[in-house]
Structure formats: C-alpha cells, structure tokens
Amino acid sequence: MAVIWQQFLASFQFDSFFPLLAEVGVILTLMTALAAWNYIKENKFWYYALTLVYLLSTLAVVLTNDWFFFLFAWEMVTLSTTFMLAWSDWKLVRQYFVIQFSGSSILLFGVLAANAFGYPEIGVIDSVPLQFLLIMGIGMKSGLFLFHFWLPPIHSEAPAPVSAILSGWVVKLGYIFLLKIIPMETGNTFLFLLGLVMIVYAGWQALRSADLKIMLAYSTVSQLGFIALAIGTGGQYAFYGAVLHIIAHGFAKTTLFISSGIWQREYGTRIIYDFKDTVSRRPITSAAAILSFASLGAVVFTAGYNSKYLIKSAQTPGLLTAAVFFLLGLLSFLYAGRVLYWLFVKDQDYSNFIADLKQGFNHYQIYTQDVLALMIGMLGIIVVGFWPEMPGEILSSLVQKDFHLLSGLRDTLIYLGISAYLFYNKTGFRVEARGNLSLENYLQLFLNFLYGLSRKSVKFDTEKIFETFFYNAIFNASKKLHDFVYQDFTIQLLWIPIFMTILLLWQQIYSYF
C-alpha cells in the first residue's frame, strides 16, 4: 500500500500549464459549492462529500503522470459526478453512468495500446494512429462531435450547480489530457477539423433553442470546439490559447449555469422568452450573466477575447482564415447576444394592476453565497481579461504579446451591428421550445430509423422476388440519399457558385491536408 502511495505521489508533475489549470479547477469547485449551499436542500452532507471526492480526483487527473492513476482518478470523477445527478433524477444517473463507462472502455483500450507501444508515462505521443485512438477515447467524455449527443440532455436536466460542474470543468479534463499528449509543434489535423465542425454545428443548434439550459449546453459543445481546434492547430500560441480558453470558458459557463439556477427559481421556467424585466429584478445575476455572455461572444477586455485572439493568431495567416474566424466569432456572438436581447425585452402586460403587482415581487430571495459565487466568476473573467499572463512562469511570454485590442473592438462593434439588425428583423430568432429532449427519445429515433430501412415506404404492385426485404432495404436507403441530395431548384443552382468558390480556393484547401 505504501509503495502505491509513494508511486502516486511521485507521479505528480508540477510543470507546464497544469498547476495553473488545477488552481482554476479548485476555484470553480469552490464557486459551485457556494452556489449549492442553498440550492441543495436534502442530504447536504452527502453532496459535499461527493464534491470533496470530485475535487481531489480532478486534481489527480490534471496533475498525474501515470496512466493507471490517471484512469483511476478519472473514473472517480465520473462516479462522483454521476451520483450528484441523483439530486435531480435517478434516471439521469443510470444514463450518464452507461454513457461515461462506454466512453471509458474506448479510452482504456487506447491507453493499453499506448502503453504497449512504448509510452510508459503520459507524455507527448508522436504516432498519429495512437493519437487518433486516444482522441476517440476521450470523445465520449468530452463531447467531441458525434459523441456529444448525450451532453445537451444531461447537462440541461442536471441540478444547476451540478450542470456548472459538468459543463465548467468535467468535460474540460479530456482537453487537458490532450494538451499533454498532442505534440505542440505539429498538432492534429483530425482534431482541428472536428473542432471546426463542432463550433458550427453546436453554435447553430444553440441559436435555435428556446430553453436556456439546452442553449448553454450546446454553447458548451461549441466552445469546446474552439479548444479542440486550438489543440489541433499546434504551435505555442495555439496551446496558450487553448489553456486560456479552458479557463475563460470555465469561469463563464460556471457563472452562467449558477445564474440559470437562480432564474429558474425566480421565474419557474427555463424558456428565455419568459425572463422579463430581469435586469431590475435580479441585477447582480444579470450583471454576471452579461459579463459571461460577453466573454463567450469574445468582447474585448474579457477573458474570452484573449483566448480566441490567441487561437486566431496561431492559424496560417490569410484572407480565408480571417473570414472563417470572423464568421465563427459572429456565430458565438449571435447565440450569446440572443439571450441578452431577450433579457432586456420588457413586453409585459401592465394593463392589469394585480398582474403587475404579482410581477413586481421577487419570488426568490437571493443569498449571500449565491452573490459570492457570482462575484468570484465575474472577478475571474475580468482578471483573465486584463491579466492574461496570470501567476506563474509558463504564460509569462504573453506580456509581450500584442492583443490588437483596437481591431477586437472594431470586430465587436461590427458583430453588435449585425446582431442588432438580425435580432430586430427576426424578433430575436424566436423558435418553439423543443419537445422532451432525452436520451430515450434519441434511442427510439435511432431504432425507428433502423427498422424503417427494411419497411416498405413506396407501394408496389406485386410481391416479387426482388421486392423482398433485401431489395426494400436497398431501395429505401437509396431513396433517402436521393431525397437528401435533391433539394429544391434554388439550392440546386446554388451549387454553381459554391463549386466555383471551391475550385478557386482549392489551393488553400489542398494545402490544409
């Protein structure tokens, strides 16, 4: 036992970014613990016991150097957060457990392979297939594209402080692991492309969701895409950008989930159109939310601006890069700004005195602990915004880095103009709230699709030998592909400019691979 304990202690490494990241993890856990003080009413002792286990094991995940302790600590993180979900629903516990452990099995396989191919400690891995295997392994835990399907349902149904923990720090552990294994000089093209897809897809989904917590969950996936893209790019500033983005997004998302919990108590709903008159009724919460959304949308003088600027500056310079990053930033700004638009809209019915009076009362008395948690979050965003080099030696070269605040300000103003125009004309992208978003529905849809392939969807005259199960499956599969490709005529014509653009930019696209 003592030998294991000694090995465990010896495996810690206190160099590079990881002590800094561990400190931030402790601060974020403190924030959620404060917010949970009034949110969690029953079995408070067990909740805090789980939080303590979570805190210790997350420190081990970030700092350890040994494959076994790394896996063990991560399983402890998973277990403790799994049981935290029980304060919302035992169904969630079951689902989260199954999903996380199926992800762990891929990771375990990857780790065994890495161990077998001569990497006895966690460190830079040069072989691309191994990198691919490990990326797939963390994919389920960290919500990489196509493995992110569980993230919105679970993060939105969890209790608010637990959502804050999950979204703010637990999903980041995979990227911290990638910071250790991906070589800084080369990066990983696959991860880069995956990040790009995540940013666009999840950003789009965030823009068309009406539920605040679902929107926050999708925006988590989108921001994780930035981190994946940064790590995939490779290079010193890209890695610094990834570290800063992990920190910035951790503060912002934790604050946002805590404030979403407060609003949920206040209004009794999570739909963003119902948050009326928020700024005067919940001023501190609103201020924290505005600052966090500004950080998500990369407004200057916030933490998010610094990290996104670093990621952008690490790319190959060129018109294409500038345009793509401008559009990606616009997407983040749009979904962040959309919530703020709805916070400031006061379309209340003041005709009825009683209704007015009822609206006037606060339903939720805010506590000191909540205020303290929000304050810490705001402080974190502002401090990282003005002091990106932070304590320690590792990021100290950022003191000389020029962050081009003026061009950032210009971009922010352009974003503001575009989004104001869009919100005004599209009435803030008002969409219907989604129906029951749960993993059972996803499973049912998947099974229906599988069965539907073998079913007859087009009526034939007779039963012949070619029209049995086998032919129906071929026929319906090709019909689906056909219907997918054959859109209406304007979209068909749109292929002409798209195709020409691809041809003209082909040299740049080719050079990326």
Added chain:
Amino acid sequence: MDIKILFLILVPLGTAFLIPFIDLINAKLRRFFVLLGILLESYLIISIIINNFQSLREGEFFLQYYLGGWQPPLGITLAMDGLSLLFAVITALSLFLIVIYSIGYIGHHEGKYYVLYFLITAASMGVVLTADIFNIYVFIEMLTITSGALIGFKRSQEASAAAIKYLIYNVLAGLLFFLGVLLIYFNLGTLNMADISQNFASLESGIQLFISAIFLTAILIKMGIFPFLFWLPKSYDTAPSPVTAVLSGVLSKIYLYIFIRIFWTVIGFETLVALNLNVLLLNLALFSSFLGHVFALQSNNIKRLLGYSSIGHIGMILAVIMLNTDAGFYGGLLHIISHMFMKAGLFVACGYLLQYTRSHAYRDFKGVGLRNRSVFIAFIVLLLSMIGMPPLLGFASKWYVLMAFLEARSYFGAFIVIFGSLTAVIYYLRYIAKGFEEVKLTEADLREEIYSRPLLSVLYREKIVSFITYAYTAIIVGFGLAFRFFDLPLRMSIDSIMNVERYIELVLGG
C-alpha cells in the same frame, strides 16, 4: 486545305434551312430530303476516310480548312485530326440511325423537328471540327437552344418545366464559358486554340486558375457531373425517345470531346496538375458515378433510370480520362463509343416498348415484354451490354476501363466500375422481370385507361422503328465480337490527344 470538312458542317445546316421551303412544295417530299441530307453527310465522311486511308494508316492524318482564306492566328480554322475524325464518324453514324428512327417515330410537327435536329447535327459537327475557341462557344449555344426546344417538344407541362430547367442550367453554363473565352481573349489576344495553347503557360497562375475554374464549371454543368446532375434525368424523361437518344448518345459525348480538347489541347493537363485540380476532379467524377448508380436504384421510371445510369457512366468515363494515361484514354474512348450506341439503342427501344403504356412508370412496364417479344429481347441484350456481359461491346470497354484504373492504382475507381455493374444488375433485372409479367386487366384498369389519359403516341411506321432497334443491337453484338476493329482509330486519337506539339505545329504552320 480540304473543302470537304467545311461541307460536313454546311450540309446539315443547309438541310435545316431548306426543310421549310420543301414543306411549301410538298410535305411528303420532306423525309426523302432529310434522308438525302444525312446520306450526303455520310458520303462526305466515307470519302474523307477513303481518300486519306494511307495517311490514316501511317498516323499522319490531318486536314484543315481556312475560312475565307485567312491564315491561322487571324481567321477561323477548321481542323480535323485523329480525335476529331473518330468523334465525327461515331456522331454521324449515331445521328444517321436516329434520323431514320425519327422518320418512323415523329408523327406530328415533323418540319420543326427536322429543322432542330439538323441544327444539332451541324452544331455537333462544328464543335468537333473547329479549331477556334469562340467558334466552339457559338456551336455550344446552338446545341443548347436547339436541344432545349426539342426537350419541350411534347408541350406537356412536365416537358416545358424540364426544358426551362435545362435551359436555365445550360445558358448559365454557356455564359460562364463565354466569360472564359473573353478572359482568354483579353489576356492573350487570340482565339485560335493552337495559339492559345502555345502561350497559355505564360499567363499568371491566378488567371490560369480562374480560367480553368470557369471552363470546368461550365463543362461539368453540361455533362451532368455531381453538383450539377439535377437537370439531367428530368429532361431525359420528358423528351421524345429519339431526342433522348440524341441527348444521351451524342450530346454528352460531344461535351466530353470539348472537355478533352480544352483541358488537354488548349489549357494543358500540366496546368491542372499544377493547380492540384486533377485529384479533385477524379474523385468528384467517381463520386458522381456512385451517386448516379445509387439514384438509379430508387427510380420508378424507366427513362429516368436510364438517365441516372448515364450519370454513372459519364462520371466513370470522365474519371478514367482524368488518369491521363494511355490505358485510361483507350478505355475511356472505347467506353464513349460503346455507351453512345448502348444508351441510344436503349432509348430507341424504350420508344418502341412504351408506345402503348400509360406512362413511363414501373407499374406500367408490366407485360411489355410479352407484347413485343423480339424488341424486348433486343432491349435485354442492350441492358446486358450496359451491365457488361462478356461477348458484348459493353464488356470490352468496361474491361479496359477497369484495367486502366488498376494500372494507375486508383482502387476507388476500380471499385466504382465493379459497383456500377453490380447495382446495374439489381436495377435492370427488376424491369426485365416486370416486363415478363402477365397482365390481368380488371374493370378498374380499363376505366382508368379510357378516362385518365389518351395514349402517349401511336407509332407512325412501326417497322422502321423496330428495325433501328435491331440495328443498334447488331452493332453492339457485332463490335463486341470485333472490338479489335477500334484499335487503329483509338491509337490514332490517343496519339493526337497526347501529342499537343504536333497539333500546334500543324495548325499554325499550315
């Protein structure tokens, strides 16, 4: 200077202009006049071959004619090398067979039909023969307008919709082509293809890229490669059968000829390689082929199905040409020939088989084979050739295509060739089985038959129509046994594709 190649264009053009005047004299005289025109055309081609047989053997065949006597860099030149001769011969043969078929098939508005048909003939001959890039543009526009009018020839709602869609796509493509021609003229100050080819490498790489991109987009739209395949099945479905045979058999091959001419002779394949576009195009064409075969699986309309399969085959031909090897060109050109006769033959047979059915739909295909047994057997032989059964021409060409892909180690291409054959078995066998199904007429069927729609068309001269179907089948079977016959013309055309310097020297040096 050989004036016969000028007459190759002038004879169909003159026929087209004279048909309305013949109509004024006697409408029955018209079809003899049409036959006269096409026979004259055939005579010209045969005499060209016989007169130059010696130089053909030695691989030195080259004819040209200066319009108005202007020497090359200034005036318009008509030039005929090995590739042009091959395309001229097969195009003329196809058009000859289809015009005889049309005499039997088209029962109404014959005058207009033949005028448009002969304009197509003249334009396709012009495209093949000309050595001037602006002239190619003119003939392409001529092809687009006339074939657009022929697609809408039935005047039903679907036909008009398909024709309008076709015209929108192809006029846009023509516009892009024109822009490319303009750019070339402004940058190089010449329109002669040999002259452009000599100086194209001196352009900046940005302008080279832009011109190549414009030409690529235009020609891919015309050919119906993946992002632009949407107009194709619809227009093939609604046009009358002989027109579809022309569209699929002749026009798509003419556009392939233009592709080869522009990207090997004018712009040069090295430019594409330098811009890395050849990899993109190869994979795009193969993907398009894949999509064509997959879409054919789900089609419930025989003519549309043949259209999708055309997409598949044209994508495959383009891909095998993009390999830029001798074997690739050998297979590609052989498949151009075989696909030209197979597809035209299939559409021609469809025109005969579908004469009594209510629509082209799968359910109406029932019992077709029992009613017209001998034509249906010819149809099946053509289908087997499309699949690639050994003694037929389709097998020989697919074999060479497959060998070319394997030689270039393009395994995706080899996969697509085999995948195309396998899916073709699935989708054709379904129709063959349906064709041999007994029809049991019920009361409801009869009522629907009487009240819903009149018969599409009743053939004017049935004998001629079935005869042409047999002729196509005979070509496929005969050349399938003797595909070595094509060895000399294919070697000759590959030589003229690969040897650009010789072309430039001959055109410019006179």
